[in-house]
Amino acid sequence: DAKTTQPNSMESNEEEPVHLPCNHSTISGTDYIHWYRQLPSQGPEYVIHGLTSNVNNRMASLAIAEDRKSSTLILHRATLRDAAVYYCILRPMNTNAGKSTFGDGTTLTVKP
Amino acid sequence: DTGVSQDPRHKITKRGQNVTFRCDPISEHNRLYWYRQTLGQGPEFLTYFQNEAQLEKSRLLSDRFSAERPKGSFSTLEIQRTEQGDSAMYLCASSRRLAGGPFNEQFFGPGTRLTVL
Numbered sequence: 600d601a602k603t604t605q606p607n608s609m610e611s612n613e614e615e616p617v618h619l620p621c622n623h624s625t626i627s628g629t630d631y632i633h634w635y636r637q638l639p640s641q642g643p644e645y646v647i648h649g650l651t652s653n654v655n656n657r658m659a660s661l662a663i664a665e666d667r668k669s670s671t672l673i674l675h676r677a678t679l680r681d682a683a684v685y686y687c688i689l690r691p692m693n694t695n696a697g698k699s700t701f702g703d704g705t706t707l708t709v710k711p
Numbered sequence: 712d713t714g715v716s717q718d719p720r721h722k723i724t725k726r727g728q729n730v731t732f733r734c735d736p737i738s739e740h741n742r743l744y745w746y747r748q749t750l751g752q753g754p755e756f757l758t759y760f761q762n763e764a765q766l767e768k769s770r771l772l773s774d775r776f777s778a779e780r781p782k783g784s785f786s787t788l789e790i791q792r793t794e795q796g797d798s799a800m801y802l803c804a805s806s807r808r809l810a811g812g813p814f815n816e817q818f819f820g821p822g823t824r825l826t827v828l
Contacts, residue, residue, distance in 0.1 A: 635817075642715075642802050642819030643754065686753055698744065698767060699817060701753030 603687045608706045611677045619672040619705055621687030626667050629692040633699070634661065634672050636683040643686065643701075646672065682709045715820035717803050723826045724793055731789045732823045736805030743786050744817060745778055746802040747771065754802055760786060761808065793827045800824050 604622040611617040623632065634646040647654055647661045649670070654661040660673040674681055686704040716735045724730050736743045741762050746754035757776070758768045762783040772778075775793075780786040790797055801824075804817040 640821075642804070642822050643817075644819065645816045648816075684753075698756035698759060698769070699754075700756065701746075703751070703753050 602700075603689060603702050605685070605687055605702060605705045607703070608708065610708045610710060611674075613679060613709055613711050614676050617674040617677045617681070617707065617709075619674075619685050619687075619707065620669065621671070622669045623687070623689055624668045626689055627691070630689040631692065632661065632663060632667075632670050633688045633690050634659070635686045635688065635699075635701075636681075637686070637704070638680075638683045646685070648690075677707075677709045679709050679711060682707055715803055715805050715818050717801075717820040717823050719823055720821060721824045721826075723828065725828050726795060727792055729789065729791045730793060730825065731787055732801055732803075732825075734786045734788070734803030734805075734820060736785070736803070737807075737818055738784075740805035740807045740818070741783070742806045742808055742815065743780055744804040744806075745786070745788050746804065748800040748802055748822070749798075757788075790825075793825075795827045798825055798827045 631648050631650050633648040635643040636646050637643040647656050647659050649661045649663050662671045684704040684706050686701050688699045718733045744759040745757040747757055748754040756769050757772050758778050760780040763780055775791045778788045800822040802822045804819045806815040806817045
């Protein structure tokens with residue numbers, strides 16, 4: 600599986616934007632970029648995914664570099680409830696693909 | 712539908728005992744996954760099912776571990792002769808395979824926390 604690299608931790612102030620980076624220099628042309636987050640004492644939850652173009656949904660935005668070797672998850676206005684571990688994962692296009700390979704993620708701390 | 716459920720939420724056992732966990736996926740989700748997560752690390756894949764068929768198993772899944780999904784609905788994960796190194800959070804997830812498309816978001820349950828004394 601292609602690997603992703605994320606900073607161990609980041610801090611943000613409440614109500615400010617947060618940019619969470621992910622490097623995936625060995626990404627293949629058939630890999631989708633997925634982001635999940637894990638709130639304390641809960642299982643991971645899906646945030647967003649993309650292939651080549653930038654994506655927006657109600658939770659976040661995903662900015663993908665033109666060469667696809669990196670991406671950035673953007674939380675437009677961080678709230679205390681956004682404090683979580685954020686995982687960047689590559690999942691192949693093949694519908695038979697099963698597992699997700701999680702790294703250790705980025706722990707986001709949001710300060711009031 | 713209230714999402715993926717797991718039972719029990721917590722299990723404390725003594726080394727050498729057998730334990731079994733249950734996962735109920737979101738109804739009509741044909742894929743079911745098991746992961747293990749230790750403190751400070753991301754989830755590690757153990758195995759997954761499509762309907763009743765177990766399609767992939769990780770090398771982490773030693774022969775003390777067995778998973779079943781007999782009717783393509785709920786699943787059980789059994790650990791025989793537990794060891795202290797088995798202490799972890801065991802997460803279950805489910806997803807729906809989309810015909811003609813790659814996107815299959817995984818929905819995770821709250822996990823079962825196992826402590827082996």
